[in-house]
Amino acid sequence: MLISIMPNRRSASGNRAVGNLGEGHAARFLRARGYEIIGRNVKTYLGEIDIVARKQKILIFAEVKTRREGNFGPPHNLITRKKKRKLVQCAFVYCDMQGIDGALWQIDVISVELYRASGSVKKIEHFENVIEE
Amino acid sequence: MIAKSLSASVIGIDAYKIEVEVDITGGALPAFNIIGLPDTAIRESRDRIKFAIKNSKYEFPKGKITVNLAPANVKKEGSGFDLPIALSLLCAKGSISQDRLFEFAAVGELSLDGKLKEVRGALPMCVGLKEKGVGKIMLPKRNLAEVMHVTGVKIYAFECLRDVVDFSNGVLKSKSLNRNMSSKVTHKEKHRTDFSDVKGQEHVKRGLEVAAAGSHNALLIGPPGSGKSMLAKRMPTILSEMTTEEILEASKIHSVAGLLSPNKGLVRTRPFRDPHHTISDAALVGGGTMPMPGEISLAHNGILFLDELPEFKRNVLELLRQPIEDGEIRISRIQGNNVYPSRFMLITAMNPCPCGYFTDPKKECHCTAYQIQRYLSKISGPLLDRIDIHLNVPRLNYGELSGRRKGDPSEKIRERVNKARKRQKARYKGGALLFNAYLESKELENHCNLEKDAEELLKMAILELGISARAYDKILKVSRTIADLEEKETIEASHISEAISYRSLDRDFWMM
Numbered sequence: 001m002l003i004s005i006m007p008n009r010r011s012a013s014g015n016r017a018v019g020n021l022g023e024g025h026a027a028r029f030l031r032a033r034g035y036e037i038i039g040r041n042v043k044t045y046l047g048e049i050d051i052v053a054r055k056q057k058i059l060i061f062a063e064v065k066t067r068r069e070g071n072f073g074p075p076h077n078l079i080t081r082k083k084k085r086k087l088v089q090c091a092f093v094y095c096d097m098q099g100i101d102g103a104l105w106q107i108d109v110i111s112v113e114l115y116r117a118s119g120s121v122k123k124i125e126h127f128e129n130v131i132e133e
Numbered sequence: 134m135i136a137k138s139l140s141a142s143v144i145g146i147d148a149y150k151i152e153v154e155v156d157i158t159g160g161a162l163p164a165f166n167i168i169g170l171p172d173t174a175i176r177e178s179r180d181r182i183k184f185a186i187k188n189s190k191y192e193f194p195k196g197k198i199t200v201n202l203a204p205a206n207v208k209k210e211g212s213g214f215d216l217p218i219a220l221s222l223l224c225a226k227g228s229i230s231q232d233r234l235f236e237f238a239a240v241g242e243l244s245l246d247g248k249l250k251e252v253r254g255a256l257p258m259c260v261g262l263k264e265k266g267v268g269k270i271m272l273p274k275r276n277l278a279e280v281m282h283v284t285g286v287k288i289y290a291f292e293c294l295r296d297v298v299d300f301s302n303g304v305l306k307s308k309s310l311n312r313n314m315s316s317k318v319t320h321k322e323k324h325r326t327d328f329s330d331v332k333g334q335e336h337v338k339r340g341l342e343v344a345a346a347g348s349h350n351a352l353l354i355g356p357p358g359s360g361k362s363m364l365a366k367r368m369p370t371i372l373s374e375m376t377t378e379e380i381l382e383a384s385k386i387h388s389v390a391g392l393l394s395p396n397k398g399l400v401r402t403r404p405f406r407d408p409h410h411t412i413s414d415a416a417l418v419g420g421g422t423m424p425m426p427g428e429i430s431l432a433h434n435g436i437l438f439l440d441e442l443p444e445f446k447r448n449v450l451e452l453l454r455q456p457i458e459d460g461e462i463r464i465s466r467i468q469g470n471n472v473y474p475s476r477f478m479l480i481t482a483m484n485p486c487p488c489g490y491f492t493d494p495k496k497e498c499h500c501t502a503y504q505i506q507r508y509l510s511k512i513s514g515p516l517l518d519r520i521d522i523h524l525n526v527p528r529l530n531y532g533e534l535s536g537r538r539k540g541d542p543s544e545k546i547r548e549r550v551n552k553a554r555k556r557q558k559a560r561y562k563g564g565a566l567l568f569n570a571y572l573e574s575k576e577l578e579n580h581c582n583l584e585k586d587a588e589e590l591l592k593m594a595i596l597e598l599g600i601s602a603r604a605y606d607k608i609l610k611v612s613r614t615i616a617d618l619e620e621k622e623t624i625e626a627s628h629i630s631e632a633i634s635y636r637s638l639d640r641d642f643w644m645m
Contacts, residue, residue, distance in 0.1 A: 133162050
């Protein structure tokens with residue numbers, strides 16, 4: 001039954017499941033474009049980074065936003081200022097944890113829109129270097 | 134990753150060498166900061182540069198970018214830093230070699246598609262950089278016309294960022310585009326107007342000829358439609374052609390003000406500026422938080438024409454006093470002084486009364502004495518004092534209007550003016566003086582030898598006509614010029630009487 005593929009949005013775990021589905025799509029999307037995926041759901045003491053990837057010596061901290069179609073506009077609109085600050089802090093902490101010093105890094109947003117019924121990708125967009133000082 | 138390039142910034146009409154340093158580091162949030170007292174235009178250059186680099190098919194460097202404009206304590210302004218910053222960024226990325234880049238100074242504004250746009254002040258920048266020992270300059274093609282005659286420095290002009298980078302890498306060969314200051318620069322610029330266009334008013338034309346010969350300031354008074362503005366607008370046609378030095382001086386000021394056109398280049402005809410009477414004080418003498426030259430500086434080596442003189446705001450007119458005396462205007466700000474040259478000939482025009490027909494024999498004037506008094510009192514004594522020649526411009530009658538008789542063409546008058554100016558130059562050789570108009574009373578005694586009957590006449594004029602001591606000096610100066618026009622070393626009675634006629638107006642009106 002098709003419905004069972006798509007998690008139920010009405011519960012918190014349902015939301016998480018939609019997110020995981022989107023992150024999987026995003027990681028495949030990045031890999032297909034020549035990025036090396038270093039980690040997924042990397043935990044720092046300040047929060048989680050959805051995807052850490054690397055391309056040409058530049059570290060990418062990607063935040064994945066997933067939504068089902070028709071749900072209040074495009075997913076990347078959901079990144080608030082507070083979330084942005086969090087992402088930056090997490091990036092610094094990650095570099096610290098890994099002992100990476102002076103590396104070039106940037107924060108990207110990958111927005112994934114899913115078909116309500118099948119859970120497959122309707123649209124996927126990659127926004128590079130979304131946060132600048 | 135540090136890279137450096139050279140550029141220039143203009144303060145007043147002088148240029149300073151600026152080093153553009155760029156550093157790109159990782160380990161930080163991506164950023165693009167410009168430091169070193171940039172103005173808003175420079176701060177906004179970040180976005181122009183970013184897209185110009187991307188749209189020129191280069192990669193914009195990642196990481197935290199800091200641009201420093203050194204020396205850090207001088208305020209920088211203008212859009213000319215786009216190009217050097219972009220070049221430094223590409224150099225830091227390794228697209229250009231540092232050694233090669235540092236040979237050149239670069240100025241230019243970038244558009245989003247990577248094309249180079251003209252900048253203000255390219256001429257003073259080239260001259261300034263040359264003085265600072267920079268040998269090669271890269272700039273936008275649209276600035277070429279104004280700077281191609283600067284000698285002692287190699288100038289390369291480009292149309293887009295890609296060409297500049299290719300040239301810097303030695304991929305694109307380009308020749309320096311200097312031309313020697315040939316006869317082309319000083320070649321006669323054809324005037325479209327001529328003094329012979331004006332019918333009648335022969336005595337006014339004569340008066341203006343005297344004014345041009347001695348660089349005297351003049352005031353034209355007459356009813357509406359009598360030809361005051363028409364005459365004034367033809368003044369540049371009877372002035373001598375500009376010397377190379379004068380062309381460069383005037384062009385520098387126009388360049389800083391952004392008024393040089395890409396096609397014509399230098400200012401080759403004497404400037405004629407006629408600001409409207411609503412002009413503000415800063416627009417007239419120059420000013421602003423980042424000072425810019427005003428109309429009086431734009432009229433440097435040319436003519437400033439103020440039509441409807443009493444309509445100007447009084448405080449604006451009073452500002453003219455000091456620049457007329459000194460030939461320059463000093464604009465002081467906390468960051469420092471800007472000095473703009475402002476040696477101009479002041480030609481003014483006005484009606485004799487608010488309705489305009491006070492001196493008109495045909496049309497009745499219906500202004501009250503009080504109205505006229507108030508109208509005329511808008512022009513202060515000290516300002517009037519700096520105007521040597523007052524000319525009454527009467528209404529023309531039918532005979533003069535329809536008459537076939539034409540006065541001398543401008544070229545003929547110009548020849549006479551040139552001769553008189555040459556005589557003055559020879560007489561005042563070595564001194565700071567240039568023209569009779571700048572004679573001080575002490576020098577007047579040395580240079581104005583009167584014939585006996587001339588002296589008698591002057592004495593009588595003072596006694597009979599009630600001429601003031603101030604006017605006495607003016608009459609001497611103007612008669613000196615008239616004598617020069619007639620190639621006489623001593624001043625004769627006829628010269629004195631003509632000079633007196635140019636002062637009679639302040640008696641007719643202002644002593645009412």
